[in-house]
Amino acid sequence: MTRQALLFIWGQWCEASDRGVREIRSPHDGSLIASVPEATLTDALAAIESARFSFDAGLFTSWSYSERAKLVGRIADLLERDAEMIAISESHDTGKRIVEARFDLTDVIAVFRYYAELGANLNGRNVDVGRNEIKSEIVYEPVGVASLIGPWNYPLLQASWKVAPALVAGCSFILKPSELTPSSAIHLIRILDEAGVPKGVANLILGSGAVVGFPLTSDPRVDMVSFTGGLATGKTIMGAAAQTVKKIALELGGKNPNIIFADADLAAAIDNAVTAGFLHSGQVCSAGTRLLVEREIHDQVVSAIVERARAIRLGGPNDQEAQTGPLISQAHRAKVETYIASAIAEGAKLRAGGGRPSEENLRDGWYLEPTVLDECKTEMNCVQDESFGPVITVETFDTEAEAIQLGNDTIYGLSGAVWTSDHDRAQRVARALRHGTIWINDYGPYRPEAEWGGFKASGTGRELGPSGLFEYLEAKHIWTNLNPAKSGWFPETSVGEKP
Numbered sequence: 333m334t335r336q337a338l339l340f341i342w343g344q345w346c347e348a349s350d351r352g353v354r355e356i357r358s359p360h361d362g363s364l365i366a367s368v369p370e371a372t373l374t375d376a377l378a379a380i381e382s383a384r385f386s387f388d389a390g391l392f393t394s395w396s397y398s399e400r401a402k403l404v405g406r407i408a409d410l411l412e413r414d415a416e417m418i419a420i421s422e423s424h425d426t427g428k429r430i431v432e433a434r435f436d437l438t439d440v441i442a443v444f445r446y447y448a449e450l451g452a453n454l455n456g457r458n459v460d461v462g463r464n465e466i467k468s469e470i471v472y473e474p475v476g477v478a479s480l481i482g483p484w485n486y487p488l489l490q491a492s493w494k495v496a497p498a499l500v501a502g503c504s505f506i507l508k509p510s511e512l513t514p515s516s517a518i519h520l521i522r523i524l525d526e527a528g529v530p531k532g533v534a535n536l537i538l539g540s541g542a543v544v545g546f547p548l549t550s551d552p553r554v555d556m557v558s559f560t561g562g563l564a565t566g567k568t569i570m571g572a573a574a575q576t577v578k579k580i581a582l583e584l585g586g587k588n589p590n591i592i593f594a595d596a597d598l599a600a601a602i603d604n605a606v607t608a609g610f611l612h613s614g615q616v617c618s619a620g621t622r623l624l625v626e627r628e629i630h631d632q633v634v635s636a637i638v639e640r641a642r643a644i645r646l647g648g649p650n651d652q653e654a655q656t657g658p659l660i661s662q663a664h665r666a667k668v669e670t671y672i673a674s675a676i677a678e679g680a681k682l683r684a685g686g687g688r689p690s691e692e693n694l695r696d697g698w699y700l701e702p703t704v705l706d707e708c709k710t711e712m713n714c715v716q717d718e719s720f721g722p723v724i725t726v727e728t729f730d731t732e733a734e735a736i737q738l739g740n741d742t743i744y745g746l747s748g749a750v751w752t753s754d755h756d757r758a759q760r761v762a763r764a765l766r767h768g769t770i771w772i773n774d775y776g777p778y779r780p781e782a783e784w785g786g787f788k789a790s791g792t793g794r795e796l797g798p799s800g801l802f803e804y805l806e807a808k809h810i811w812t813n814l815n816p817a818k819s820g821w822f823p824e825t826s827v828g829e830k831p
């Protein structure tokens with residue numbers, strides 16, 4: 333097998349220290365896409381040292397915010413230049429259609445442009461303490477060395493939410509993409525190097541989270557961990573980071589209620605419900621896979637969604653007719669199938685899908701039919717857990733209060749939607765739902781300028797928007813007395829002297 337130098341440490345491309353490699357295989361047909369180095373513990377420690385050294389030596393922190401913002405703008409230009417190449421490689425890694433990968437790249441570039449602009453205008457602030465001789469300033473400084481760990485569903489997009497603000501802030505970092513989808517991160521690091529990020533600031537570790545995850549999240553030389561992934565991994569990371577009280581930002585899973593009231597524009601609500609549940613075969617943290625429908629429109633809505641689900645055409649990255657793709661891996665498909673089987677065993681009614689497609693050209697991939705499970709109960713695993721597959725579960729409600737109660741009856745709190753033509757009700761429900769993003773009469777849009785993140789077990793901290801930059805900054809208060817004076821707090825008598 334060809335060995336390639338695709339780890340990036342101390343500003344150099346290198347192989348894994350034990351020369352180990354991992355095969356990256358297509359979720360569409362199992363074909364070999366690439367062989368990449370599989371980093372060892374030694375490599376992870378070297379990457380941490382490289383980031384620490386570059387930070388402590390001030391290689392990047394000596395730049396002004398506007399200089400770093402300009403660099404981030406240059407990175408956006410280079411991403412634009414290479415967008416098609418990166419979209420192709422990401423569609424092969426993830427199995428998603430090339431059109432979807434192109435949308436993702438457009439969003440990635442927008443994120444870099446947004447943080448370039450925000451960084452150019454970043455200022456500290458002065459606090460008026462009401463005394464002319466006092467200058468009280470708040471300045472923002474980089475947190476330090478950050479481990480940036482991402483998932484496989486939107487590999488470069490999730491990385492961009494971390495890398496762009498980390499660069500503007502002046503952090504040094506170690507980027508670790510999912511072991512399943514490394515290609516776009518490799519390309520991003522090439523671009524950072526070309527754009528002029530100082531050596532040692534950006535480091536890339538490829539490999540298994542089980543091996544390199546612990547040093548990246550526990551080593552005392554790491555100041556911060558920004559993680560996007562599943563809840564179980566998030567809890568492990570919280571524990572590892574706690575030992576040295578690292579700053580953490582966690583973007584975890586979601587079980588997102590999509591609530592349709594009888595007075596909604598049903599054509600729009602049904603169409604968006606199909607997209608919310610089956611886009612990227614449900615492998616979306618904000619997927620609207622938990623459908624809550626008012627009882628009087630239940631039959632109409634569910635029948636329409638079932639019909640649409642059955643008509644969805646599955647296919648690989650280059651299939652022009654395909655509407656969605658495979659699941660990421662054999663293991664992941666097996667997990668989703670277990671959720672479907674357990675829901676049926678618990679009494680859910682299978683109305684669409686539930687099995688693997690029979691087409692010859694899909695047999696070698698990890699495909700699963702878009703599935704609709706009706707008559708679900710809130711306590712079912714498939715309703716409560718994030719199956720992260722193309723599975724819409726349907727529950728029914730009778731009142732607004734019940735819709736809110738069901739929408740909040742989850743440990744997660746990432747996103748949700750409410751469909752109604754009653755503006756006041758829309759506002760009431762949106763305010764009452766404890767999720768980080770609520771869409772009213774829409775599903776899915778997000779903006780680089782608007783904060784993204786979860787309540788409850790969906791995480792801690794926020795990405796995107798100004799908060800997404802402040803995650804990588806420490807606020808420091810500098811108090812200057814321009815006219816030094818005695819404090820006068822304790823009397824100036826010597827020991828033994830009477831006051």
Ligand code: NAP
Pocket residue numbers: 481482483484485486490508509510511512539540541542544545546549560561562563565566568569583584585586616617618718720746785786790791
């Ligand atoms: P995952 O299994 O938790 O893995 C995420 C990343 O963590 C991968 O790079 C993984 O490496 C690494 N990792 C695994 N064990 C680790 C450890 N002990 N210490 C440090 N890192 C470790 O999640 P996933 O299956 O890739 O992604 C799907 C999940 O991401 C879903 O739950 C989804 O909801 C969530 N997600 C959330 C958002 C959001 O904005 N809230 C966005 C996208 C995705 P390996 O790949 O090598 O195991």
